[in-house]
Amino acid sequence: MSEITKQSLSELIKNIKDKKLSSTEVTKAFVERSEKSKKLNAYVTEDFSAAIDKAKKFDENPNLDLKLPGIPMAVKDLFCTKNVKTTAGSKMLNNFIPTYESTVTQNIWNEGAILLGKLNCDEFAMGSSNETSFFGNVQNPIDKDLVPGGSSGGSSSAVAAQLTPITIGTDTGGSIRQPASFTGTVGLKPTYGSCSRYGIVAFASSLDQAGPMAQNVKDCALLNEVISSYDEKDSTSIDFKRNNYSKELTNNIKGKKIGIPKEYRIDGMPKEIEDLWKKGIEYVKDCGTEILDISLPHTNYALPTYYIVAPAEASSNLARYDGVKYGFRADGENLIDMYEKTRSEGFGAEVQRRIMIGTYVLSSGYYDAYYLKAQKVRKLIKNDFDEAYKKVDAILTPSTPSSAFKIGEKTNDPVSMYLNDIFTVPVNLAGLPGISIPAGHDAKGYPLGLQIIGKAFDEQNLLNIAYAMEEKINFKNKITDWWIK
Amino acid sequence: MSKDKSEYLINRKDNQYEVVIGLEVHAQVTSESKLFSTSSTKFGAEPNTQVSLVDAALPGMLPVINEYCVKQAIKTGIGLKAKINKRSVFDRKNYFYADLPQGYQISQFKDPIVGEGKVILDMPDGQKEVGIERLHLEQDAGKSIHDLDPKNTFVDLNRSGVALMEIVSKPDLRSPYEVNAYVKKLRSIMRYLGTCDGNMQEGSLRADVNVSVRKKGTKEFGTRCEIKNVNSIKFMQMAIEYEANRQVDLIEDGQSIDQETRLFDTKKNETRSMRSKEDAHDYRYFPDPDLLPLEVSDDFIEKLQLEIPELPDEKKKRFIEKFKLSPYEATILVSDNETSNYFENVIKKSDVKLATNWIIGELFAALNEKNLEIIESPISAGNLSKLINLIKDGTISGKIAKTVFEHMLEEDKDPKKIVEEKGLKQESDPKALEALIDKVIDDNREKATEYKSGKVKLFGFFVGQVMKVSGGKANPQLVNEILKKKL
Numbered sequence: 001m002s003e004i005t006k007q008s009l010s011e012l013i014k015n016i017k018d019k020k021l022s023s024t025e026v027t028k029a030f031v032e033r034s035e036k037s038k039k040l041n042a043y044v045t046e047d048f049s050a051a052i053d054k055a056k057k058f059d060e061n062p063n064l065d066l067k068l069p070g071i072p073m074a075v076k077d078l079f080c081t082k083n084v085k086t087t088a089g090s091k092m093l094n095n096f097i098p099t100y101e102s103t104v105t106q107n108i109w110n111e112g113a114i115l116l117g118k119l120n121c122d123e124f125a126m127g128s129s130n131e132t133s134f135f136g137n138v139q140n141p142i143d144k145d146l147v148p149g150g151s152s153g154g155s156s157s158a159v160a161a162q163l164t165p166i167t168i169g170t171d172t173g174g175s176i177r178q179p180a181s182f183t184g185t186v187g188l189k190p191t192y193g194s195c196s197r198y199g200i201v202a203f204a205s206s207l208d209q210a211g212p213m214a215q216n217v218k219d220c221a222l223l224n225e226v227i228s229s230y231d232e233k234d235s236t237s238i239d240f241k242r243n244n245y246s247k248e249l250t251n252n253i254k255g256k257k258i259g260i261p262k263e264y265r266i267d268g269m270p271k272e273i274e275d276l277w278k279k280g281i282e283y284v285k286d287c288g289t290e291i292l293d294i295s296l297p298h299t300n301y302a303l304p305t306y307y308i309v310a311p312a313e314a315s316s317n318l319a320r321y322d323g324v325k326y327g328f329r330a331d332g333e334n335l336i337d338m339y340e341k342t343r344s345e346g347f348g349a350e351v352q353r354r355i356m357i358g359t360y361v362l363s364s365g366y367y368d369a370y371y372l373k374a375q376k377v378r379k380l381i382k383n384d385f386d387e388a389y390k391k392v393d394a395i396l397t398p399s400t401p402s403s404a405f406k407i408g409e410k411t412n413d414p415v416s417m418y419l420n421d422i423f424t425v426p427v428n429l430a431g432l433p434g435i436s437i438p439a440g441h442d443a444k445g446y447p448l449g450l451q452i453i454g455k456a457f458d459e460q461n462l463l464n465i466a467y468a469m470e471e472k473i474n475f476k477n478k479i480t481d482w483w484i485k
Numbered sequence: 486m487s488k489d490k491s492e493y494l495i496n497r498k499d500n501q502y503e504v505v506i507g508l509e510v511h512a513q514v515t516s517e518s519k520l521f522s523t524s525s526t527k528f529g530a531e532p533n534t535q536v537s538l539v540d541a542a543l544p545g546m547l548p549v550i551n552e553y554c555v556k557q558a559i560k561t562g563i564g565l566k567a568k569i570n571k572r573s574v575f576d577r578k579n580y581f582y583a584d585l586p587q588g589y590q591i592s593q594f595k596d597p598i599v600g601e602g603k604v605i606l607d608m609p610d611g612q613k614e615v616g617i618e619r620l621h622l623e624q625d626a627g628k629s630i631h632d633l634d635p636k637n638t639f640v641d642l643n644r645s646g647v648a649l650m651e652i653v654s655k656p657d658l659r660s661p662y663e664v665n666a667y668v669k670k671l672r673s674i675m676r677y678l679g680t681c682d683g684n685m686q687e688g689s690l691r692a693d694v695n696v697s698v699r700k701k702g703t704k705e706f707g708t709r710c711e712i713k714n715v716n717s718i719k720f721m722q723m724a725i726e727y728e729a730n731r732q733v734d735l736i737e738d739g740q741s742i743d744q745e746t747r748l749f750d751t752k753k754n755e756t757r758s759m760r761s762k763e764d765a766h767d768y769r770y771f772p773d774p775d776l777l778p779l780e781v782s783d784d785f786i787e788k789l790q791l792e793i794p795e796l797p798d799e800k801k802k803r804f805i806e807k808f809k810l811s812p813y814e815a816t817i818l819v820s821d822n823e824t825s826n827y828f829e830n831v832i833k834k835s836d837v838k839l840a841t842n843w844i845i846g847e848l849f850a851a852l853n854e855k856n857l858e859i860i861e862s863p864i865s866a867g868n869l870s871k872l873i874n875l876i877k878d879g880t881i882s883g884k885i886a887k888t889v890f891e892h893m894l895e896e897d898k899d900p901k902k903i904v905e906e907k908g909l910k911q912e913s914d915p916k917a918l919e920a921l922i923d924k925v926i927d928d929n930r931e932k933a934t935e936y937k938s939g940k941v942k943l944f945g946f947f948v949g950q951v952m953k954v955s956g957g958k959a960n961p962q963l964v965n966e967i968l969k970k971k972l
Contacts, residue, residue, distance in 0.1 A: 096544065098543070098545075099538075198547055200545050201544045205775050206774035312771060315769075316579050316769070319581065320544070325543075364767045367770075
């Protein structure tokens with residue numbers, strides 16, 4: 001048997017079910033490695049001793065029929081966890097301990113998994129490099145001083161560094177797929193409405209979606225099966241027939257039609273990305289699929305649209321952090337003074353920037369020109385995909401326009417930072433499922449990802465294509481454990 | 486002020502001004518739980534005991550629409566003869582305040598659940614139609630309590646998230662008494678429907694009052710001021726009267742009126758500026774992304790239509806046609822469901838005319854004096870009905886009936902028993918009466934002679950004497966007949 005933390009989720013489950021490993025052994029192994037990996041700064045809150053206690057309890061009377069029997073797992077610190085501090089990467093919630101559990105994490109614990117701790121992320125999930133977190137940068141295990149992507153940067157780092165066998169992130173404009181791409185891991189953003197948003201600290205309600213992050217497609221499928229559920233507590237949750245994604249997973253995608261959107265060939269795209277995409281096309285062809293050139297004509301407008309819609313919703317969603325009821329409060333002369341000081345000190349620069357943008361685009365006199373217009377463009381972007389899906393079953397694109405960049409490289413250039421999400425935001429705007437799988441390395445040896453975009457509710461097909469491609473690509477992540485002395 | 490009761494005008498030197506009023510009534514939806522959460526809405530609970538995670542706006546909490554509140558709003562819309570919008574949208578109205586946990590109020594802005602409708606007012610000089618612009622659903626905020634501590638403000642979130650219907654009238658009202666009639670009629674309709682209890686003391690019904698004035702005969706509206714959150718009909722009337730006069734004075738003085746939001750100070754009986762148009766909040770309304778557009782089917786509306794009871798206007802029509810009541814009597818008796826139910830119960834077994842008079846007269850006076858609602862009436866409809874029958878069949882006179890009624894107010898007993906116990910039965914035996922009358926004539930020989938010689942006015946004296954001697958029990962009709970013969 002290989003080292004515990006090197007095992008995939010599926011292997012760990014098999015070993016636990018076969019009684020070759022106990023939950024305690026597995027949990028201890030991940031706790032130990034996590035303890036040795038503090039340099040990565042992946043955790044905001046560690047819950048290690050409670051995790052080991054829970055594992056021991058599981059082992060006393062193991063229910064091996066569960067889907068995640070005794071599997072330890074750390075989650076993004078955007079999911080509210082009962083009695084465990086939930087910060088959303090912000091000073092504003094640095095003292096916030098929920099009395100309730102998010103539906104997605106509850107689904108996970110219901111299947112036997114055990115919370116290891118809460119993973120670092122960009123503040124209120126606003127960022128593409130995990131540099132906006134109040135709790136500091138996260139290191140990418142791929143290389144020193146490299147960003148792990150964002151906003152689910154703690155999650156991608158932790159999975160790539162094998163501090164947790166799997167994890168969950170949230171994706172508003174690419175926050176699962178981009179960090180997965182930067183760390184050589186697999187990240188799925190399910191269809192909007194698949195996973196309940198109940199108990200997830202909101203960023204942009206019409207775009208936010210939780211999703212699984214894993215080392216391979218099969219693990220990703222299994223975790224999606226666990227977290228995807230209809231929830232009456234979320235009015236945007238959709239009651240559709242969900243598959244047993246891991247059981248129904250197949251590499252037989254013969255005859256599927258894969259679309260290649262010409263608008264994703266953007267100006268100034270590095271040749272490495274272009275080459276990777278070409279290789280990707282060859283891989284799916286090899287799987288017996290048919291390649292079709294398609295057009296998504298409004299792609300160019302996706303990023304500006306996103307940066308109107310998301311901040312608009314965020315400006316309103318974050319209004320509740322006012323120092324009155326919970327969270328951080330700065331003293332003030334009066335109510336207004338207290339508001340201003342609390343929000344100036346409690347929120348970081350990027351969050352403040354987006355609140356201001358959002359407030360501006362919703363202001364009377366600007367609403368029609370910005371917000372309303374953006375909603376109309378959003379509809380056009382969705383229509384583009386609807387048109388495309390009349391001809392194809394899925395769409396193949398690069399996940400990001402570049403590989404991971406250095407910490408600090410883009411912090412002073414928000415627009416260049418926002419460009420990271422150019423291939424991922426259209427998917428959120430259209431509410432579609434998208435997955436990023438590792439597909440190769442650039443010249444520096446950093447991982448690069450390919451994105452497959454599916455039809456709404458068609459996660460199974462999406463996962464199947466990813467699964468088939470994964471087999472052909474045979475990607476090996478280069479993790480040197482540089483952070484462990 | 487104009488003497489003509491039908492027209493409310495403000496007179497200054499050579500000018501007469503008309504007052505134009507529109508109301509935004511906030512009516513609390515009668516519902517066990519809140520608009521987007523399952524917390525109780527019960528009035529009077531300890532502060533902050535009816536607050537869910539959603540009401541307190543904890544991170545990650547999401548609103549889920551309460552279907553019952555939607556039904557209540559649609560029913561109210563039907564009661565207002567209004568257009569029900571099959572698709573409506575919840576928007577966020579963004580502003581910061583300590584008692585607004587979300588930092589926004591969920592309301593309906595562009596697409597309300599109910600569109601245009603109307604309310605008919607019964608004014609002394611006839612009916613008046615008041616247009617309804619719209620009705621929308623929204624959340625109430627919590628309550629800031631400023632007077633419990635010299636330095637701090639306390640917040641009670643029990644009301645936070647309670648469902649309100651905002652009912653916006655067209656600027657069709659022209660006087661404080663029309664406003665009085667309008668609010669009462671609106672409240673009556675909602676009470677019939679069971680969609681709002683209309684309890685103003687508990688804050689279930691409040692209004693923002695828009696007031697403007699214009700010279701009589703002009704068509705354009707003047708600049709309006711909005712008087713916020715007035716919580717009694719009396720205060721609404723007082724506020725309008727003050728505000729209209731203030732505006733007229735400004736115009737007469739050659740000044741212009743600023744469009745602004747004002748507050749009514751009930752102690753000083755004046756309105757004060759709260760904020761000008763320039764300082765008005767920019768609420769940054771946008772559709773709430775946590776909620777999908779609200780869509781209701783024809784079937785859903787039709788089912789609710791079947792639950793609509795007979796409403797005051799229809800009931801009034803029926804009372805006039807079926808029971809031959811005057812419009813005045815009918816208006817009073819249908820003003821609320823309890824009164825009309827009481828009336829209909831009384832007349833099941835008794836005379837309509839007498840019942841109408843007794844309810845509108847004696848009963849209402851007694852209830853008024855005791856400050857009771859009709860459902861709290863000390864006299865049940867059944868017993869009042871029996872009393873009326875005792876009058877009708879001559880067992881007691883109308884006068885004795887009033888005595889019995891007094892006893893009934895003390896104790897809700899069968900009036901027959903009271904009559905027996907107190908010996909109040911009317912004396913209708915002609916022989917017994919003749920004996921009585923003979924004695925009275927005998928005792929007053931002189932007056933009898935005077936009467937016979939033409940002083941007919943003395944007849945009343947004899948009737949009075951007979952009644953007195955009989956202890957008020959003598960049947961007045963028989964007394965009259967016999968006396969005439971004997972004298």
